[in-house]
Amino acid sequence: MSFVATEQKPASIITPAETRGDLVLSADVVVVGSGAGGATLATTLAEAGLRVVVLEEGAWYPTREYTANVPAMLGRVMRAGGGTAMMGRSPVPYLEGKCVGGTTVVNGGMCWRTPEKVLDEWARGLPELSSARLDAHFTEVETTIHARYQDDGSQGGVNDAFKRGADALGWKLSRNKRNQRHCVGSNDCVTGCPSGAKQSTQYSWLPRFFAAGGLLYTHCKVQKVRTEGGRATGVSGTLLDPWKARRFTVQARAVVLACGAIQTPLLLQRNQIGKACGHVGRHFTIHPNIKLSARFSTPVDNLQGTHQAWQCVEFRNEGILLAPGAIPLAFMSAIFPDFGPRLAERMRDARYIATGGILVDDHGEGRVRLLPFGVPWIQYDVTDADQAKFVRAAALLAELYFAAGAEEVYTPFHHMPVIGSPDDIKTLYRHPPRVEDTEYFTAHIMGTCRMHAHPKGGVVDADGQAWDLPGLYIADASVLPGTIGVNPQVTIMALARLIAIKLADRLKRRVAA
Amino acid sequence: MGPDFVLRGRTRRIAQAVADAMAPRWAEFEVDLSDEVLEEVERMIRAYPIAIQLAVLGSLYGIEFLSPLFGPGIKPLSACDRATVLQRMESIANHRVPQVRMLVMLLKVMVSFSAYSRPEVEGFLGYRRQAWRTARQAFRERLLAADPAELPPVPTPLADGRVVSPADYLRFFLPERAARPAAVTQGVAQGVATAATDAKEAG
Numbered sequence: 001m002s003f004v005a006t007e008q009k010p011a012s013i014i015t016p017a018e019t020r021g022d023l024v025l026s027a028d029v030v031v032v033g034s035g036a037g038g039a040t041l042a043t044t045l046a047e048a049g050l051r052v053v054v055l056e057e058g059a060w061y062p063t064r065e066y067t068a069n070v071p072a073m074l075g076r077v078m079r080a081g082g083g084t085a086m087m088g089r090s091p092v093p094y095l096e097g098k099c100v101g102g103t104t105v106v107n108g109g110m111c112w113r114t115p116e117k118v119l120d121e122w123a124r125g126l127p128e129l130s131s132a133r134l135d136a137h138f139t140e141v142e143t144t145i146h147a148r149y150q151d152d153g154s155q156g157g158v159n160d161a162f163k164r165g166a167d168a169l170g171w172k173l174s175r176n177k178r179n180q181r182h183c184v185g186s187n188d189c190v191t192g193c194p195s196g197a198k199q200s201t202q203y204s205w206l207p208r209f210f211a212a213g214g215l216l217y218t219h220c221k222v223q224k225v226r227t228e229g230g231r232a233t234g235v236s237g238t239l240l241d242p243w244k245a246r247r248f249t250v251q252a253r254a255v256v257l258a259c260g261a262i263q264t265p266l267l268l269q270r271n272q273i274g275k276a277c278g279h280v281g282r283h284f285t286i287h288p289n290i291k292l293s294a295r296f297s298t299p300v301d302n303l304q305g306t307h308q309a310w311q312c313v314e315f316r317n318e319g320i321l322l323a324p325g326a327i328p329l330a331f332m333s334a335i336f337p338d339f340g341p342r343l344a345e346r347m348r349d350a351r352y353i354a355t356g357g358i359l360v361d362d363h364g365e366g367r368v369r370l371l372p373f374g375v376p377w378i379q380y381d382v383t384d385a386d387q388a389k390f391v392r393a394a395a396l397l398a399e400l401y402f403a404a405g406a407e408e409v410y411t412p413f414h415h416m417p418v419i420g421s422p423d424d425i426k427t428l429y430r431h432p433p434r435v436e437d438t439e440y441f442t443a444h445i446m447g448t449c450r451m452h453a454h455p456k457g458g459v460v461d462a463d464g465q466a467w468d469l470p471g472l473y474i475a476d477a478s479v480l481p482g483t484i485g486v487n488p489q490v491t492i493m494a495l496a497r498l499i500a501i502k503l504a505d506r507l508k509r510r511v512a513a
Numbered sequence: 514m515g516p517d518f519v520l521r522g523r524t525r526r527i528a529q530a531v532a533d534a535m536a537p538r539w540a541e542f543e544v545d546l547s548d549e550v551l552e553e554v555e556r557m558i559r560a561y562p563i564a565i566q567l568a569v570l571g572s573l574y575g576i577e578f579l580s581p582l583f584g585p586g587i588k589p590l591s592a593c594d595r596a597t598v599l600q601r602m603e604s605i606a607n608h609r610v611p612q613v614r615m616l617v618m619l620l621k622v623m624v625s626f627s628a629y630s631r632p633e634v635e636g637f638l639g640y641r642r643q644a645w646r647t648a649r650q651a652f653r654e655r656l657l658a659a660d661p662a663e664l665p666p667v668p669t670p671l672a673d674g675r676v677v678s679p680a681d682y683l684r685f686f687l688p689e690r691a692a693r694p695a696a697v698t699q700g701v702a703q704g705v706a707t708a709a710t711d712a713k714e715a716g
Contacts, residue, residue, distance in 0.1 A: 147667055347537065
């Protein structure tokens with residue numbers, strides 16, 4: 001297993017420059033996407049002795065190319081250059097990775113198992129998803145991606161300030177496991193780890209996949225799921241060759257979509273798959289979050305330390321998670337509502353500002369759909385009930401920061417951007433901000449092709465196979481049956497592994513028969 | 514449109530006015546970043562899909578012709594001075610309808626990302642990111658070399674006191690403190706220089 005960032009492109013990653021003309025490939029399984037779901041599933045299948053081809057729309061980047069230039073990196077590793085937002089009462093920007101490794105390259109690296117409570121609920125209809133049955137998969141995932149506590153001392157001032165506040169109030173903290181090996185706190189998670197410490201699928205699952213004989217093709221934009229006799233038999237699309245458009249076709253015994261909770265339903269809708277069940281693109285949950293920050297009298301230095309070392313789980317039962325979240329200056333500048341000279345003055349104190357966030361288990365449901373002419377439309381409305389939780393959570397986080405010694409707290413609420421003292425926190429309750437006056441963000445999008453035990457209740461069955469199209473499987477965040485309330489990468493990987501093991505068995509049985 | 518996108522003619526003038534108004538300025542920071550920021554914003558737009566490029570152009574035309582409804586004067590935005598541009602954009606940014614605010618916020622995010630990623634801005638604010646990253650990479654290499662071959666079980670942290678003390682973990686490279694001047698003087702004439710020297714000597 002490779003823990004160190006490989007600077008040379010593995011020979012098993014094939015770029016358009018290494019091929020000529022249209023590509024025609026065949027495999028036992030073709031997997032679309034190389035992120036948390038795709039890479040995990042592909043590795044499991046390849047290690048079971050199947051011929052697997054992974055198609056990735058983005059490019060491969062070595063660690064040395066993850067630079068500190070935020071606009072440049074957004075253009076390289078994020079879908080739509082990072083300019084993605086879902087529409088609703090208040091637009092919610094979101095980030096989706098588009099490179100080898102998918103969103104695991106640009107996430108914060110938090111590793112949480114699905115909470116027992118959530119698994120118990122899922123297991124009522126889908127016994128395969130019980131915590132007892134998933135336990136071995138969770139363990140395998142955590143070992144492979146190196147889910148570890150931070151090295152002591154690497155946390156940095158932003159995390160320390162958060163802990164100080166929680167400790168002062170006696171609130172329970174949980175130490176984060178992150179998929180990293182010696183994260184040294186350079187704090188550039190969101191534009192790609194510059195030291196190779198983050199064990200994204202690029203450095204965890206994919207080296208195993210290549211060792212097992214798997215192949216990965218970059219710049220492959222899948223447009224069509226091919227069918228024959230009522231079964232999925234492959235995919236085709238355009239090779240995003242910078243010089244000229246070329247086509248590719250992959251014939252396979254099984255097709256797996258792992259493009260994420262937005263791209264997978266869009267691809268299904270473009271191919272008119274799943275129309276009968278009526279669930280494609282629905283039950284969209286986003287685990288929305290808002291950012292708060294606080295100014296201290298001594299430097300906390302966002303730059304130095306890890307993105308997030310712990311989470312405050314004191315209010316977990318209310319569906320509220322509070323967490324520090326150290327971010328580079330460019331992102332810090334974007335969370336303040338100001339611009340121009342006012343923002344410049346605020347940013348003068350950047351070294352003294354600690355940033356944090358609030359995540360809320362959402363009960364609203366959005367929708368991902370195609371408008372006429374194939375235009376994607378992503379709709380999500382934060383509900384008033386969830387907003388009430390956000391207001392309470394903002395008050396709690398402000399209290400925590402003041403307990404840690406903050407001089408001022410900055411909120412994402414338009415009518416009350418600054419809380420000047422602990423006494424001012426009450427104002428949040430007296431004049432609660434509306435959804436329309438709140439800035440949200442999300443990186444946890446899930447549930448648009450949910451797994452369900454009955455064809456009328458979801459898009460895929462307990463094996464991950466589409467109810468409407470045999471031979472088509474889905475293994476990404478879209479199959480999660482509901483919101484999970486924690487960072488989702490470990491859950492996605494565990495479910496992908498579960499789906500992969502069943503698929504490998506099925507394909508092998510068919511050969512034997 | 515597409516990957517060859519460039520701002521031309523009126524759209525360039527509007528974007529120039531926006532970048533000029535939104536780019537950070539400090540009295541002690543003498544670099545005018547407007548052109549660099551505009552170039553970076555243009556690069557960001559180039560990476561967007563055509564639908565978002567159209568949305569950005571829509572935002573630019575929107576604030577050009579609709580902004581007189583929100584602020585002083587009746588001239589199009591690109592013909593206004595910096596103060597007027599800022600005043601109008603603040604009015605839009607504080608509008609009660611979030612979709613109206615979006616006209617400005619998208620541009621604000623692009624300008625902020627572009628400006629605050631620049632090494633000279635980071636340096637002015639007390640961050641030497643490139644040097645920090647280089648030092649961290651080297652430090653990690655040392656940690657990897659010092660790691661025992663047998664990895665402890667997940668989720669144990671790897672570096673314990675035998676490899677590096679927690680207190681020293683982030684001290685491997687410390688940037689200088691950010692400039693937080695108690696007083697700012699402008700100019701280098703004799704009186705000003707004397708006042709600056711006196712202030713410095715007074716701590």
